[in-house]
Amino acid sequence: MKALLLRDLRLAVRAGGGFGLSLAFFLIVTVLVPFAVGPEADTLSRIGPGVLWVGALLATLLSLDRQFALDHEDGALPLIATSPLPLEAVALAKAVAHWLTTGLPLTLAAAPLGILLNLEGASFPWLVLTLALGTPALSVIGTFGAALTVGIKRGGLLLSLLVLPLYVPTLIFGAEAARRGAMGLEVATPLLMLAGITLGALALLPFAAGAVLRINLR
Amino acid sequence: MKALLLRDLRLAVRAGGGFGLSLAFFLIVTVLVPFAVGPEADTLSRIGPGVLWVGALLATLLSLDRQFALDHEDGALPLIATSPLPLEAVALAKAVAHWLTTGLPLTLAAAPLGILLNLEGASFPWLVLTLALGTPALSVIGTFGAALTVGIKRGGLLLSLLVLPLYVPTLIFGAEAARRGAMGLEVATPLLMLAGITLGALALLPFAAGAVLRINLR
Amino acid sequence: MSLRVEGLSVARGGVPVLDGLSFTVEPGQALVLRGPNGAGKTTLLRVLAGLAPPLAGRVEMPPESAAYASHADGIKATLSVRENLRFWADLYARPWAEGVLDDFDLRSLAHRPAGTLSAGQSRRLGLARLGVIGRPILLLDEPTVSLDAASVARFAGWLRERHLASGGLAVIATHVPLGLDAPEFDLSRFRADPMVAGQGSDAAFL
Amino acid sequence: MSLRVEGLSVARGGVPVLDGLSFTVEPGQALVLRGPNGAGKTTLLRVLAGLAPPLAGRVEMPPESAAYASHADGIKATLSVRENLRFWADLYARPWAEGVLDDFDLRSLAHRPAGTLSAGQSRRLGLARLGVIGRPILLLDEPTVSLDAASVARFAGWLRERHLASGGLAVIATHVPLGLDAPEFDLSRFRADPMVAGQGSDAAFL
Amino acid sequence: MSIWEYANPKKFIATTAPVIPWAFGGAILCIVVGLIWGFFLTPDADRFGSTVKIIYLHVPSAMIAINGWIMMLVASLIWLIRRHHVSALAAKAAAPVGMVMTLIALWTGAVWGQPMWGTWWAWDPRLTSFLILFLFYLGYVALWEAIPDPDQAADLTSVLCLVGSVFALLSRYAVYFWNQGLHQGATLSMDSEQHIADVFWVPLVVCIAGFILLFVALVLMRTGTEIRLRRLRALERQAQRAAA
């Protein structure tokens, strides 16, 4: 599993590997929103945490189709599948690599980007905390979606379609906790739910992803 | 050129061709925003036109990487390049096919989706009008971006990064016109600018895209 | 450590292709699959590799002993030749032996990103994976495509003297002679009979 | 309608590969490029096809007369075999002749989505494109990979009797004999000397 | 004789073919009677005015939309565990019907919302979870369409249905947490406090029965069509191979 994880990380930082691009996408979405909704500071600071959550989610989404599709195209996937590593572990390694190359940088980048959206001071720690808790779930769920669509050429959009409704609970609890935290309201419930979703997804979805990969390799 | 256009349209509607998926993505982005920013109707109706513009833009963006990458991977691109059709015409055909399969459906879908964001009655015609004027520009600019990144494996995110800044003027004038129209303000200037961008892009960018394709094929 | 196939039927995309195959390959032996284009060589190899389920019949071999190789070698263009091979060694938890680079004539290319190799060079890299992962049962689909005569001979030599001689076995689909002294198995005699009711999922609907 | 090459040097990824090539291929003639893996056959063919610029020297041929074919045939998996071929006919503004389906033994596969073909069958489809677009100068990179013996003979026959006989010409890179009675051109004699100062854009920095 | 024998495609068609016309007839009868009764023979409700009549379309379609997904879940499980082709095809056949029912519920709800809440759409939890259900249907249908091999498609969509169900439940909870809404409570509950007057209740039940029959008829018919399509394909292939 370590071999696969290391290879994926190495591929991500090589030319054309896509590291940093989801970050750039996140930046750009955040920048575009004020152009589109107008520059009023109070509107922006109200919708800020939500926009950053949606931006992070979309940036995650965009990088998902690289998860298995590249290995599928060049034939690495069947070779990995016949290796001693079970497909469930393959899925988990891919999810971890994905989180390290997108979820983590997005979380770290959210705070500076918040400034662009006139976030209030109290919002920042909550935003970062909820993203840190929520992005692993996004990576695992996304890996499942990517495994589901691996046989489909350029299935990027279908992947988005399948994955986005699965992202809804994570988004709701994450954005809600960030919003409540910023307003000083009670946040224990959404935070616990968010953590629960992340843990549950981490525990169960790699198995679903493995099963689905096996079907797709037939 | 007709042959290429027809083939692309046919490929788009075949299994896995991705037609309708950008529509679905548009729908989903629109649905997610209230989850993230909260359900208050007046906030939503204020940011509605902007969100729809950003949503349409992102949906366009997601389908761009299919433009040339598929033809590149399976080797069709060099073969098309050595055909009697000049690469400029190839780029134009691709852009037109892209608009027919994404821009047009997105424009038509914007009105019903506006209901979800509690748009006011006056906003609808302006939203649809600006999208109808602006989406061709998005398709042509995007085709240029796709031509630029054609050699890069799964260059989807890099493509987004390159194209998004190019989309900014279209977005600004489009969203501004839609917002002003809804509020009954003067709209001639942004509308004219929007139309100007679209016409200019249609006239010039296919040549740039053709040149870039030629370089990428080396 | 032998490969035993009994009464095997295989299908591709739901269509039965081969029917009633039985053969055994013993350690140290190679079996060459022959048959015209579309006979079902690739389909059979994928079933043997466990990538597709058989329609009927049994494939017996020790678990985790087979390696499959086709044109798509899973080569990463941005990794160097050595990095590509080391990844497979690590994934299969095998020690890295620098010697494979010589076995497959890759020493002078070891530092090159794999994406800059010529067709035959990257085929050699794909084959070198087999030397790295050390699986005893090789399932090879047209392994010598794009190779020049010298490389074909070198590969056949490796197969004979390194792989088979150490108790491995191989099933090889090919259209060109490899210069191996191995029995041939002609698949055209086993074409699934079109008039027999379909097997697999079609059967339920006929 | 002949292909004339004079003092050609070609490079791949900035590295000079072949140097000082000169040859002429007359209508009705075929030239077979030989050379070990990595000699530069693919590079040369891509330059001849105009897909890459030469480092030095000249390629002379009538405009829009060449067709290039490599392993990647631009086959669309979701279109049927006939739809794939018709697209090329339309793109090159050529009348559609049902006969190519017979020339390349594709008649029985005409309705199949191209994605379901076997390796050799889809190679035949890729070659059939050459019959459809009717270009007089064919630049073929290992055209018979994955083909069985009968298909190789059929293709060689098509080349000899339909293409060359009607005044076409061909340059073919291959590692396996095609059974064509054509002169061979060995590229290993033209390897670019690595000690010669670089040509092309490197030269500016040396 | 076990129930699984009906999973044989031929047996399935033979058994269901005679049922379909009856189910259709019953459905049309119930819906026509229920609608006429509900539209013309009931008084206007005090709180809703005449708009209450939308309930005769709205509630039945909403119920079918939810239960259609549950039926697909069961059929998917049967396919995954016992690998009966009919079961997979029944799930495939039910999806578009359920999707259209979801759309009808959304549409009638929106039409009702306009007079009642003064807006076509509000981010009410009930409405929102329906929108999410619609997205699940959409994804499910799109995945079926995208995969050419039917068995593979059946496997993948079944897993999607399983995972999707879990997340649909989660979303439903999340949505209630996120927004307390405007929508009616459960009117059909046995809790008499909330129970609507019998005048509305009886025709409503007739309509619901009609929609259930309609769903059954449509799903049986579509499953039959899918089976015949598969059979046709199998025969075509046999003929092709015989010709080759």
Ligand code: HEM
């Ligand atoms: C697009 C908007 C709407 C959607 C998606 C929607 C959805 C639903 C759903 C899912 C049910 C539950 C059926 C069941 O579980 O048995 C339902 C029932 C009902 N809806 Fe709506 N609804 C919408 C708008 C409205 C509006 C505007 C009203 C009226 C003010 C309304 C009144 C009712 C009533 C009275 C019931 C019956 C209560 C029950 O049986 O639980 N709905 N609707």
Ligand SMILES: Nc1ncnc2c1ncn2[C@@H]1O[C@H](COP(=O)(O)OP(=O)(O)OP(=O)(O)O)[C@@H](O)[C@H]1O
């Ligand atoms: N989805 C499908 N539907 C119908 N037939 C198919 C499908 N996929 C493959 N086939 C057919 O199955 C047969 C076996 O294909 P296979 O790839 O195993 O042949 P092969 O022996 O490897 O041929 P080659 O030498 O050309 O590689 C071929 O005739 C092919 O056309």
Ligand SMILES: Nc1ncnc2c1ncn2[C@@H]1O[C@H](COP(=O)(O)OP(=O)(O)OP(=O)(O)O)[C@@H](O)[C@H]1O
């Ligand atoms: N980007 C690059 N940088 C350096 N060398 C390269 C690059 N790309 C290709 N080469 C080298 O250029 C040479 C010519 O490659 P080419 O593909 O033309 O060979 P070929 O004759 O077609 O070989 P084969 O028979 O294996 O197909 C090879 O030695 C290859 O390794």
Ligand SMILES: [Mg+2]
């Ligand atoms: Mg094969």
Ligand SMILES: [Mg+2]
């Ligand atoms: Mg080559």
